[in-house]
Amino acid sequence: MRPLHTPAWMAASVRNKLLAMALLPLAVVFPLLVLALLLWSNVAYDRLLITKVRADLAVASGYFQQLLHEVGSGTRGVARSHALVGAVSALEAAPPRLLLPRHGSDEPDTDAPLDALNTLLLNERQRLGLDFLVLERSTRHTGRTPKSGPAGLDALGRLPAQSVGDGSTARLVLLPPALLRQLAPYLGARLDIPLVPTRNALPTTRPVEDRAMVVLASLPVLDAQGRQWATLHGGTLLNQNLDFIDHINRIVYPDGSLPFGSQGTATLFLEDVRITTNVRLFQDQRAIGTRVSQAVREAVLARGQTWLDRAFVVNDWYVSAYQPLLDAQGDRIGMLYVGFLEQPFRWVRYGMLAVMGLIFLAVMALAAVFSLRWARSIFRPVEQMNQTMRRVELGEASARVGPVPARDELGALANHLDQLLDVVDDNTRRLRDWGDTLDRKVAERTRELEASNASLQQAQQQLVKSEKLAAIGQLTASIAHEINNPIAVIQGNLDLMRETLGPQAAPVRAELQLLDEQVERMRLIVTQLLQYARPTxxxxxxxxxxxxxxxxxxxxxxxxxxxxxxxxxxxxxxxxxxxxxxxxxxxxxxxxxxxxxxxxxxxxxxxxxxxxxxxxxxxxxxxxxxxxxxxxxxxxxxxxxxxxxxxxxxxxxxxxxxxxxxxxxxxxxxxxxxxxxxxxxxxxxxxxxxxxxxxxxxxxxxxxxxxxxxxxx
CATH class of the missing domain: 3.30.565.10 (Histidine kinase-like ATPase, C-terminal domain)
Incomplete structure (x- = not known):
């Protein structure tokens, strides 16, 4: 396996290696951790918002189902009430020309039984909060087909059979505008909703939406003999029903339920047209007549899915939920929407991410400070020892490492190095002193030999050399003994350091090798002294x-x-x-x-x-x-x-x-x-x-x- 290439700036100094070891994890691991946290928080935050809007949709849908139940149960209560049965019985005793006129007809409306019935239906409609409550005369009781009255009740009789049942729950139906106006002329003002051009909506050529979305309950009314004498139709028009949609919004998003200034909205769609909503197009104008985006229309109306995601609503982004609405035949005729403004949550999310980023930066800064302090405790002793050896090489024999704060192997190594330098310096001084003494003795003995006999000159030179070699041999043996012991201690500590650090010694391998070379150099100097002193x-x-x-x-x-x-x-x-x-x-x-x-x-x-x-x-x-x-x-x-x-x-x-x-x-x-x-x-x-x-x-x-x-x- 080839060794990893070390950059020149790291190979030149153990300081750079230790700083790289301390700071690279901070510069790499911490940003990756922050990125992972950002990605996770982004996904988790989106899921939290989607979970919130799903719960809001469940509340709104529950209230809508409650409306269907209330309309159905209220209409059923009126149809089976003793008062209505009594009013119907009075009408059966009346001449057959009386046909329950409503809102004017060609027959008089001053008949007391008919007025009583009308008053009863009006009071019950107001009590139940319905938009209309009308009675359709059954043709099976009279044996003839009644005329088409102003209310168009015959047309209501031709509704699908499943819309007439026990009335426990009303049905959602679409009515033509003419039929609704005949049924309840006073509701006509809530029809004919102009379509407003809307961004991302499916193109259309229709100028207005005039169909009526109605919550309708149709219940049979029985006479005293238990026969179906008529059908009672009760219902609520949803077009521009602001009270209804505002009530849903208050239930789903009560005051203070949304933090950070976000606003909740609710909407009813007839197909893709907003027929009642509290979403604002302008400051005080509701966005009635605007349309949903094509993507939401395809998902909810075309495929029958529930939309739980961000959506652009009129003029801003909302966390939105759309649910399809089914009519009596199970066809998708509209949508129920709830959502809340996303921008406040988005700014809060950015703020949270900024806070987390600042926290991570602070943690990185503190970690970097502590890492640098710990790294300094390692490279400072090594640098001191290296500088000391260079000063000694330059001839400054008094250079020493000095006190080292570290109490680990590096501290022990620095102390041993100072002891070794002390021994070398002391022995060097002794060697020089002995050399000077030897030179004086040689000079004295040379003068004596020169004075006595020139023939002994060669013997004198040999004697001088022999004495030098003997003195140097004795001194060298002493130096070798004194120096080899601290050399062995230093070498042992270096080996122990490598064994203790193991793979972690890689960053300071060059500095340890330098110490090995200096130890070997001292051993070589001693060997050279012995080599000259003991040539044989x-x-x-x-x-x-x-x-x-x-x-x-x-x-x-x-x-x-x-x-x-x-x-x-x-x-x-x-x-x-x-x-x-x-x-x-x-x-x-x-x-x-x-x-x-x-x-x-x-x-x-x-x-x-x-x-x-x-x-x-x-x-x-x-x-x-x-x-x-x-x-x-x-x-x-x-x-x-x-x-x-x-x-x-x-x-x-x-x-x-x-x-x-x-x-x-x-x-x-x-x-x-x-x-x-x-x-x-x-x-x-x-x-x-x-x-x-x-x-x-x-x-x-x-x-x-x-x-x-x-x-x-």
Whole structure:
């Protein structure tokens, strides 16, 4: 599995990684959560409004059914009342020419029985709140067909049979305008409703709606012998019945039932025309004569569905419910509507969403603040340790991490690092003091030897070196013991941190790797000290090496530094004699000389590499030498005097061991390392002389089975 690509801005700093870990969930998860909540609240709010309007429609429909029941039961009560039976009996005793005239006829209307009947019907109509209550004479009792009176009762007798029953519930019927005017002329003013052009309505050419929607109950009236003497018709005209529709609206939407200033409305439709409504077309004008939208008409009248959704009503959006109304034959002849203005609820919903958004923003801000504080407690100690190591590398030996508030593994690691730096600094001072003391002793002993005998000069040099090695060996062993223990503690804590954090250590893997490299660097410094102090224990395998090839291989390893400092390389490699040396140690010496030359030319220049064969005296062992020439500032006498001393350096970031260790490696195989200025004065020259047959120290020689000395390896 390929690792995920880390952006450069994250890879450069653990601070950025921790901030990304802390803030990315807030920037991604919280907006998604807000979006999900918005979507859910929007759907839930719509469902709540639809549930509300469905309940409102149930209340309105229940009241409409109650109206049908009241009209039917009231008419039935009158038809079966003792008073009506008595009035009918009086009319049966009257001459047969009396035919229940109403609203004027060609026969006198001053007959007392007829007046009593009319007065009875008028009083009952007013008591029941009906728009009309009329009596139709039955032709089966008289045995003849009555004339068509002004009331058109014969036409009512031709209504469908199911409209005449026991009268427990009235029926909803459509009557032609002429028939209603004959039945109740005083209701004619509520007909002829002009059709108002309405947005989204089905196109029509009709100018007016003149049909009558009537709640009608037709009950038989029996005489004293139990025969059907007539039929009693009672009903209520729904066209422009404002009291009826306002009463429904008060029942469904009483004052204060709708919050946020919303307004409830109710409407009765004859097909798709509003014949009575409290929806306003203008400020004081009701929207009677306007029509329903084509979409609602198709759903309710054409398919018989109940509409529960938003709908544009006249001039605004309402949460609406439409229910089809059926006549006596089961045909859909109109609709019952209730609804309430959506805009106040919409603004309230937007306000609630805004409040939720502000709450989430506040939560995100607080979470971000706490996340940043917690992240700071992690990356601050790491940054302090990293800055401390850089200051130490730049030569500030007194640099320390200092107190760290954290009490976790990072705090312990910072404390161990300070302890380690204290140990290193103390041992370094001791080492320098011992080195100065050793230099004084060597100088004193040198003066004594020079005064006594020149022949002992070589023995003196060997003794000086032996004492240096012995002192440094003792000091190095002490340093290795003192430093390796805190190094082990630091390495153990790093391993424990990785094991404890597990996958969560991924964001700080680069910083932990940096600590590993610094620990390894300290371990390498100790190893190099031991390598120089105990050369026989670290002597490598000796091979016959091509000095030209070893130089070329080393050049490859410093190629990036050459490009970085824009340094030209001139090679003059003519050595033919193989040299006896360990390959890795020879490369270490050559690379160290090249790096010193590169650092002497920070602004660029020319690096010249020269190899030649050489022989000290005729008959002596042959060899080859390598010169590394730079164009730097050269070597002053003071620098040349201490150039190969341990811990002497002219660079801020060096430790002064490179040339010292290189000298020890070259002398281990009988060679020499020389340094001087170029004859033209344009830089320095470092020369490595190696033999074809090395002079291996006695301690490193191993005896073969026949007693001859052999090489290691």
């Amino acid at each position: 224990e670290f002597a490598g395998y000796v091979d016959a090496l091509d000095l030209n090839q070893a130089t070329t291989d080393s050049l490859v390893l410093v190629g990036h530094l050459l490009q970085q400092h824009r340094i030209r390389v001139v090679r003059d490699l003519q050595a033919q004699t193989p040299v006896a040396c360990n390959r890795q140690e020879l490369q270490q010496v050559v690379i160290n000389l090249m790096i010193n030359a590169i650092q002497a030319m920070p602004a660029g220049g020319e690096l010249r590499l020269v190899t030649r064969d050489w022989q000290t005296t005729p008959g002596a062992a042959p060899g080859a030498w390598l010169e590394v020439q730079d164009e730097g500032p050269g070597l002053t006498p003071e620098v040349r005097a201490r150039l190969f001393s341990p811990f002497f350096t002219t660079k801020n970031d060096g430790n002064g061991l490179g040339l010292w260790i290189s000298l020890g490696l070259v002398e281990r195989y009988g060679g020499r390392l020389e340094a001087e200025n170029r004859p033209d004065g344009r830089g320095a020259v470092f020369r490595v002389r190696l033999l074809a047959e090395p002079q291996v120290p006695e301690a490193s020689q191993e005896r073969t089975q026949d007693g001859r000395p052999g090489r290691r390896g």
